[in-house]
Amino acid sequence: MSTDKPDLNGKSCGRAFVDLHSHSTASDGTFAPADVMRLAKKSGLTGLALTDHDTIAGIAEAAAEAEKVGITFLPGIEISAVPPIDNGTLHILGYGIDPASPILTAMTRALIEARDNRNPQIITRLRELGIDISMDEVLAQANGGVLGRPHIAAVLVRKGVVPTIKQAFNEYLGQGGKAYFDKERLAPRAAISRIRESGGVAVLAHPVQLRTTNDAQLERALKDLVDLGLQGIEVIHSDHSDEMVKKYSKLAERFGLLKSGGSDFHGKNKKDIQLGVANGNRVPAEWMERIAARTTGNHKNKS
Ligand code: AMP
Ligand code: ZN
Ligand code: FE
Numbered sequence: 394m395s396t397d398k399p400d401l402n403g404k405s406c407g408r409a410f411v412d413l414h415s416h417s418t419a420s421d422g423t424f425a426p427a428d429v430m431r432l433a434k435k436s437g438l439t440g441l442a443l444t445d446h447d448t449i450a451g452i453a454e455a456a457a458e459a460e461k462v463g464i465t466f467l468p469g470i471e472i473s474a475v476p477p478i479d480n481g482t483l484h485i486l487g488y489g490i491d492p493a494s495p496i497l498t499a500m501t502r503a504l505i506e507a508r509d510n511r512n513p514q515i516i517t518r519l520r521e522l523g524i525d526i527s528m529d530e531v532l533a534q535a536n537g538g539v540l541g542r543p544h545i546a547a548v549l550v551r552k553g554v555v556p557t558i559k560q561a562f563n564e565y566l567g568q569g570g571k572a573y574f575d576k577e578r579l580a581p582r583a584a585i586s587r588i589r590e591s592g593g594v595a596v597l598a599h600p601v602q603l604r605t606t607n608d609a610q611l612e613r614a615l616k617d618l619v620d621l622g623l624q625g626i627e628v629i630h631s632d633h634s635d636e637m638v639k640k641y642s643k644l645a646e647r648f649g650l651l652k653s654g655g656s657d658f659h660g661k662n663k664k665d666i667q668l669g670v671a672n673g674n675r676v677p678a679e680w681m682e683r684i685a686a687r688t689t690g691n692h693k694n695k696s
């Protein structure tokens with residue numbers, strides 16, 4: 394088994410652990426980038442990748458704090474792409490991207506524009522449903538971060554429309570919900586290419602969310618992505634059971650892919666998720682080292 398459970402004290406028994414999937418207030422997390430780094434240090438992690446949705450706005454702050462507290466930092470991003478299966482989700486993580494890359498800047502600008510097209514549609518529909526909510530309230534909730542559905546969900550919870558963020562997604566914001574609108578997504582080829590052209594390593598996030606219905610379908614989807622330049626797969630994630638971790642680990646080995654893993658920490662927007670722990674599993678620091686060694690941008694991982 395290539396994963397490790399924390400012992401009863403949450404200590405790592407001498408081994409080093411990292412978290413390679415986390416969100417900050419730069420997107421839909423509730424901890425500022427520097428606070429995510431401080432929490433990582435406090436949680437005993439030796440390294441962390443910040444992977445905000447569609448933005449690198451939190452990277453500079455996180456990198457500076459990482460240096461201050463003495464933690465290895467890998468700049469990252471998480472990008473939504475057109476999924477191979479209709480009701481599935483395809484997210485690609487980009488690790489070690491160069492924040493100064495003009496290709497990256499152009500891509501994040503286009504992705505945020507796609508959100509700017511979608512978000513007002515959601516608000517209009519919610520208002521048509523008789524819910525008292527405004528774009529200004531949602532923007533205030535995002536507080537300058539890339540505006541995502543969790544921000545809208547948080548406003549719905551605060552106003553007592555729904556009891557939890559989960560319920561907001563089930564009833565209104567998730568696929569099949571009363572106020573669901575898709576946003577324009579990048580083709581997988583473009584997402585992978587842009588990440589690599591920006592010096593990054595392209596990794597498939599939470600493969601369980603592809604919603605493939607059998608192993609053959611999963612393997613076909615993975616092979617297609619590998620043919621497009623995918624370099625790694627997220628083996629450990631909060632949505633992955635131990636059985637899935639084993640399965641994705643074997644697939645990584647079979648396809649010659651880097652292994653990644655993380656909690657997908659969002660702070661209070663995902664209350665059940667603790668930084669550094671993904672459904673009881675922890676991510677070995679060596680995985681981070683291997684990924685960092687494959688980045689080609691200016692922002693090399695320090696060790
Ligand atoms: P967006 O980027 O606006 O499309 O929203 C994506 C965010 O919503 C990600 O952080 C997801 O983890 C979160 N999300 C998607 N579906 C759900 C759900 N059913 N419950 C809670 N959060 C969700
Ligand atoms: Zn998110
Ligand atoms: Fe994701």
Ligand code: FE
Nearest residue numbers: 414416471657
């Ligand atoms: Fe995420």
